[in-house]
Amino acid sequence: MRNIFLFILLFLLQGPLQGQQLRKPVGGFAQDTAKLGQLLQYSLVHQHPATQEVILPDSNYNFTPFEFVAKTYFPTTTKAGISTDSAVYTLRTFETIPVQQLALPVYILQGADTIQVFATADAVQVQQLVSKVQEPLSIKDNTKLAVVEQRFNWPMMLVYIVAGLVFASLIWFVFGQAIIRKYKLYRLRKDHLYFASRYNSHLDRFVKSGSSQSMEKAVSLWKNYLTKLERSAINSFTTKEIVEYYNDDEIVNTALRTCDKAIYGNVAAEADTETKQALGMLRRFAKGRYKTQRELIRNAKTA
Template identity: 25%
Template sequence: MRRILLFCMWSLSVAAQKPRAVFFEDSVTVGKETRMAMSYLHSSKSDIVFPDSSFDFSPFRYVSSELYETRTVEGKSLDSVIYTLVTYDLDSVLFVKPYIRNLRTGETIYADPAKVYLKFSITGENIREPRVKETVNVFRVRKEVNLPKITYYVLGFLALGFLVIAFFGDWLRKKYRLWKFDRTHQRFLSDFRKMAMSPKSLGNNERALKEWKIYLEELENEPVSTMSTSELGKLYENERLESALKMFDSAIFGGVISEDMPLAYRVLQDFSVKRYRQIRKTGIKG
């Protein structure tokens, strides 16, 4: 069969002296693969390239190809390839016009269009005399709960959960504590920075100091909210912090708001961030 096909290609190419493309059948069905043969007889000294999967075979789509061995006789070489194509086009006549490329000269040589007819599954008689297929009455089946399947999934999830907790429980708990720790810190910073925008407000300063002490108490696990400024100064041994706290005391209890209140806010914020980073690095309690 292959020898007969090659002989036919040789005969066609000798007659045409240019690329030849022809479908194996004269008709094709939508969605069904069809084959097209392409051959070219040329000088044995020239190098040619056939279309590949990147070529636009419209209205067909490329499926595969089979390249045959070059046949050379008396200085003439015959190259041939068989393409497997498929179409979803609805035109009654379909054309493909492929080409070959000469690598030595850069020349592009087109073949005559390969033509094939579209075979329709529905005939004119079907349209003129449509018939509806008989059907049976619908029988509704009651859906039942698949208890064995549900039990299987529940037990599977429980077993999976047990294994996750057994192997990754400590890691997950640590990650959760870190996430909660970071979230609390970011929420505190956001609120504190908003309050720092109004350093001249007496009520705002009182609230800011209270929120700062509550946050420090959560960080340190110490009763910071009940400590006085002097006690906090001794606890942390930080003169800048003690000075900033005194500015807040003067504003809250004496009604004297210093021009350096923005700096006092900054000192408290920086101190809380520093303690947060130190505690996170050394390990979170709880």
């Protein structure tokens, strides 16, 4: 590119035009040799009277045997009535002709006519990288398998996901309510077995030791279990409120009052028959409420 700017500068330093005669533009390559596909710089400079209208070739011009790549314009300069237009064209060639020439014109507009004035042709020599071709051409065999990276089949994955969602939706539409009921019954039974196991442990310790703490833990466990089973804050109720919640149930009333008397009144110093019966009544009542909730879930039509 530096050579092109020097070329244009030397041209601008030439003497002004004499009269109004037409003058040929000056064009030339920035280098004498080139390789196939290599970018070449071709500069075109034209001096003319300031009253003349001149057009330089654009990208639509046929640059054969070269191909157009880009064009750089330079602003028109005028001095002493003489204007200078210039441009640099970036070209390339893929032809194998040893010597390739190019002569670009400028278009001078005169009224309704257009005059083409060509620059003197300039040539570049194409370097031949292959000096001799062996006949027949030798073919190199390569039968080694190439490792190809496995690609994940995202479209098929999307099809599987959609099919799975449709199938799951169909199963849920047909069996959804039954699945919910089965799960609720499973959770209900699991919670009851857990309650029964811990309650029996507290009861056994009470029978063996007669400790009121074991009775208190058994009653507290009973209230917490019914709180979860009934979905009501029974563990925060007083004995009177619990009895009222269960519609003055005689079993609940008798059992809780007996336990309260043993826990808070220190009446029972040992595991007597009455307190053991009270704890057994509470266990049977909890089992009865469990069975009631189980039947409600089984007979429910909706979740």
